[in-house]
Amino acid sequence: MKFSHKIQLFLFLLTNTFLFGQTPGFNYQALILNNEEIQIPGTNVLENKVPLGLEEITLRFTITxxxxxxxxxxxxxSTDENGMVSLIVGEGTPISNTFYDINWDGKLKHLNVELNILNDNDGFVFLDSQKILYIPQPGSGNGNGNGNGNIKIVNxxxxxxxxYQLGDIIWLTEYGINNNPSLMIWDNTSWLPVNADFDPTNEFGLIVVANENIRATQFESPDIGDQVWNQTCNCxxxxxxxxxxxxxxxxAQNGLYISDNKVKLGGILIEPTLITTSATNTFAFAGLQESxxxxxxxxxxxxSTGVxxxxxxxxxxxxxxVIIIASDGQLEFTTPLNITNSDKIDVFRNGVRINFVAINNTxxxxxxxxxxxxxxxxxxxxxY
Known part of the structure; x- marks a missing residue:
């Protein structure tokens, strides 16, 4: 039962909120899963989707x-026991430039992520590249978002x-039925609100649902890899x-236990346990000490039960x-039990062991x- 320190699936949980204060950056969370085949007696692990818990890793973020x-x-x-990591991109150790050097000008940017599991000595492995959704830094210009960081404010x-050009951005002071301020972007046909959430399933953040019915409402046609936090199962x-x-x-229970986040054989049986063998699938112990x-x-x-x-x-x-007082010349005697094996019989005449043969079963x-x-x-x- 061995857990490999590899990655099968990497789930980005990335917010689109930037913090432009003392510690600029944005939140990043991920669930890291194991991809090696795992055999756990009595347990069926679907597609080996087991979190990689309590592992020290290095994440490298590249913004392009x-x-x-x-x-x-x-x-x-380090991942927690459920394989989760949570950090702020912008607060790591700079490798090239600084976070302040990034020009948040409204143009397309990508976040590229690499992973190094320190115990594996395999170095960095490329995981994924995702678009970054962000609100451009406001400026003092009068344009319609011309790529120089300036955003025009209109009523x-x-x-x-x-x-207008595709991707132009403006700040509209009143929008919608509640007349709320909103950032707008030109999609080459019309102005659309950037900060309105019309489809919660397209978020990078983890969606929280109360139960399966709410989950079905949020994800009418789910895609492979969609994830939620279900409050009913707390998972x-x-x-x-x-x-x-x-x-x-x-x-782990009933003959299994967990040590160092690994499931191992051993422990107390809390319910009857039956192991069934066949002519080809046998059960054996090797390496037993001699008594x-x-x-x-x-x-x-x-x-009857096999217990x-x-x-x-x-x-x-x-x-x-049995002790028999012999008569003169006697050679044949009746045994105390039926004879199944002559090697299990000893005969003594006046205390001296003598040889014999079995002539029938008694x-x-x-x-x-x-x-x-x-x-x-x-x-x-x-x-006997």
Missing amino acids: NETAVEYIEEHTI SLGDLSPP IEIYNGTHWVSFKNMK TNTEDQIVVMDK LRQKASSTLHQKKQ TIKLEQEAKCYQDDKVRIVQL
């Missing part, structure tokens, strides 16, 4: 525009004069293309004996030289 790299930083962090769309659920798979805190203690117990199996029990070694062989015959005299004492000891 359409033509160049603008910023690189690294974070060394109504009627205050604008075409032509993360991920859609695998067929159904929602839950990730709960892993527990030299004559008082050691013997393991036996109940012939293993312990039995004193001294009870495995029981004996029965009678033995002494060798000719051991023919008895009157009142000889013949003792027959039979094991």
Whole structure:
């Protein structure tokens, strides 16, 4: 039962809120899963989707525009027991430039993520590249968002004069039925609000649902990889293309235990446990120590239930004996039990062990030289 430190699926949980204060940056969360085949007795792990918990990793974030790299930083962090990491991009160790050097001008940017699992010594592995959704930094210009960081502030769309370019951005002081201020972007056809959330399923953040019914409402046609936090099961659920798979805190019981976030064989059996074998699928123990203690117990199996029990070694062989006063010339004697194995019978004539042969299942015959005299004492000891 070995957990590999690899990544099968990386789920971005990235907010689109930027913090332009003392510590500029944006929140980043991810769930890191294991991809190696895992065999756990008595457990069926669907598609090996087990969180990679309590592992020290380094995440490298690279922010790029359409033509160049603008910023690189690294974070060394440990996943929690559920495989989660949470940090702020902008507070890591700068590798190239600084976070302040990024020009938030409204143009397309990407966040590229690489991962290094320190225990694997495999170096950085590229994980994914995602578009960054952000609000451009406001300026003092009068344009319609011309790429130099300036955003025009208008009270109504009627205050604008075409032509507009795809991606132009304005700040509209009153928008919608509640006349709320909103950032607007030109999509080459109309002005659309940037900060209105019309589809909560397209967020980078983890969606929280109260139960399965609410989840079905939020995700009418879920895509593979969609994830939610279900408050009913208190767990993360991920859609695998067929159904929602839950990730709960892993527990081990009934002969299994968890140590260092690994499931191991051992522990207390809390319910009856049955192992069924066949001619090809057998059950064996290798490497058992040899017993030299004559008082050691013997393991036996109940012939009806198959339950293993312990039995004193001294009870495995029981004996029965009979003493017969012989007549003159007597050679044949009746044994105390039916004969199943001659090796389990010893015969003594006046205390001396003598040879014999079994002539049927209840009678033995002494060798000719051991023919008895009157009142000889013949003792027959039979094991069973």
